[in-house]
Amino acid sequence: MPADTAATVVAQAALAAGHALLTLSAPAVARLATAGQFAMLRCSDGWDPYLRRPLPFLRLGGETVSFLFSPGDPGLAWLARRRLGDAVSLAGPFGRGFALHPATRRLLLVAAGEPLAPLLAFAGQALDAHISVSLAARATQVAGLASIIPEAVEVASIPAEAEGEPWGTIAALLPWADQVAAAGPADALRHLAHLGRAPRPGLVQCYADAPIACGLGWCGSCLTELRRGSRRACTSGPVFDLTELV
């Protein structure tokens, strides 16, 4: 059951490339959340914007949760202006996150688009379990984010000239991994099914970026096409098995 809490800002930073980092003290949410789930954050002192913004967790640990976002709309810009000690209304966790298999030893993270945060949250969980982690991401996507990517993560940057066609780099890394977690738009994630051998269920888990509005399964804005029909990303996802997406 998601918790609704008045969180407090305990860290805040403006990163390169327009990203903002926000860490909130929210013990009730932190206790429940897993990588790949998301929170709904109120983004004003009043009612404009009325809707909370969905943000996937970047870091989870102890009594705090962190978020990485681009303040590209008035609500997120308001959130980026919060300072130490400010209150932020937060509800969560929502959705279905990543699951780390007990036998996993080599985890490949594939940034097939935004958001990067759930992959980094999963990296933290895997590193805590002494699992080797590699991240395939466009060089432009990770530029300026070195401070939030754990040092133990091996980053395979896809150079700018290959960004339009990153699949060769990703295909070369797939045989190394015994589990894969990817994030991006559903159409980009579906490409993964055509790299190398057909994926078996459980091998590749995908965070499908969808327009989440209510976060509660009410509005249908996050409907995502799956093999068995449309499902709400906010309640049935946002993490789906790749074999469900294709």
Ligand code: FES
């Ligand atoms: S965001 Fe409203 S149903 Fe998913």
